[in-house]
Amino acid sequence: xxxxxxxxxxxxxxxxxxxxxxxxxxxxxxxxxxxxxxxxxxxxxxxxxxxxxxxxxxxxxxxxxxxxxxxxxxxxxxxxxxxxxxxxxxxxxxxxxxxxxxxxxxxxxxxxxxxxxxxxxxxxxxxxxxxxxxxxxxxxxxxxxxxxxxxxxxxxxxxxxxxxxxxxxxxxxxxxxxxxxxxxxxxxxxxxxxxxxxxxxxxxxxxxxxxxxxxxxxxxxxxxxxxxxxxxxxx
Amino acid sequence: xxxxxxxxxxxxxxxxxxxxxxxxxxxxxxxxxxxxxxxxxxxxxxxxxxxxxxxxxxxxxxxxxxxxxxxxxxxxxxxxxxxxxxxxxxx
Numbered sequence: 498x499x500x501x502x503x504x505x506x507x508x509x510x511x512x513x514x515x516x517x518x519x520x521x522x523x524x525x526x527x528x529x530x531x532x533x534x535x536x537x538x539x540x541x542x543x544x545x546x547x548x549x550x551x552x553x554x555x556x557x558x559x560x561x562x563x564x565x566x567x568x569x570x571x572x573x574x575x576x577x578x579x580x581x582x583x584x585x586x587x588x589x590x591x592x593x594x595x596x597x598x599x600x601x602x603x604x605x606x607x608x609x610x611x612x613x614x615x616x617x618x619x620x621x622x623x624x625x626x627x628x629x630x631x632x633x634x635x636x637x638x639x640x641x642x643x644x645x646x647x648x649x650x651x652x653x654x655x656x657x658x659x660x661x662x663x664x665x666x667x668x669x670x671x672x673x674x675x676x677x678x679x680x681x682x683x684x685x686x687x688x689x690x691x692x693x694x695x696x697x698x699x700x701x702x703x704x705x706x707x708x709x710x711x712x713x714x715x716x717x718x719x720x721x722x723x724x725x726x727x728x729x730x731x732x
Numbered sequence: 733x734x735x736x737x738x739x740x741x742x743x744x745x746x747x748x749x750x751x752x753x754x755x756x757x758x759x760x761x762x763x764x765x766x767x768x769x770x771x772x773x774x775x776x777x778x779x780x781x782x783x784x785x786x787x788x789x790x791x792x793x794x795x796x797x798x799x800x801x802x803x804x805x806x807x808x809x810x811x812x813x814x815x816x817x818x819x820x821x822x823x
Contacts, residue, residue, distance in 0.1 A: 533809075536806055672823070684820060
């Protein structure tokens with residue numbers, strides 16, 4: 498199995514647990530969002546829910562990939578041939594980044610409050626092309642995905658994430674300046690932490706403490722999102 | 733100066749007006765009570781009919797609007813909807 502980051506062995510199993518927690522928080526946000534959509538029938542609430550479903554799925558896939566690294570017996574149990582393991586790992590990583598970026602694009606599109614499907618599909622296509630095109634061009638999709646290609650994919654996805662997160666953060670702070678709602682501020686801060694974690698993960702390709710720090714930042718971010726959600730539905 | 737109403741607030745106001753008239757009201761009354769232009773009111777009513785919050789009852793003389801169960805549910809849950817959209821910056 499290819500290692501995509503420098504992951505300290507002692508932290509690997511713990512990181513899987515954290516990824517499952519991130520997925521659960523994102524799923525909770527999408528569940529309540531879609532529940533509120535059912536009552537209000539407002540398109541932006543539906544899109545918001547969908548964006549968090551995509552983000553949750555990306556964490557599920559990430560957790561599955563890391564589980565295969567942490568528990569090699571799973572690969573034996575699933576009867577996956579050795580030559581296919583790296584390919585599946587690479588495809589899994591590709592699915593993870595596509596889902597995560599698609600989630601952020603959907604969220605960015607929701608925050609701009611423009612009702613145009615064309616703009617949404619344009620953003621989505623651009624985001625996915627920038628991730629997938631280099632892989633298709635180098636034809637590695639037909640070979641076991643090379644580590645260098647996966648590194649490029651990861652760096653590109655992190656840079657794209659940072660770009661979309663800056664956009665989302667700007668919108669949240671703009672919203673906060675209008676409504677002065679502390680929960681909006683908390684979510685804005687959570688996205689700032691997600692931005693920092695994405696920047697930090699770039700360094701984790703060569704420097705393993707960055708991987709731990711990235712997870713801690715993400716954990717605090719999702720904790721803030723969860724607190725904000727609980728405060729909202731409690732009222 | 734009053735803050736500009738959000739989309740959710742306008743929908744709430746229209747539904748409240750319809751509900752206040754025992755759930756049946758003429759468009760002119762909605763126009764007067766909801767403080768919207770005629771074009772905007774038409775647009776909102778079309779949306780509310782599409783979302784099944786309101787039904788349009790046409791007679792040879794006039795047309796009236798009536799609130800549905802979904803519309804009532806929206807009014808009952810408005811606080812939660814508004815709290816959610818405020819917190820998550822969806823207004």
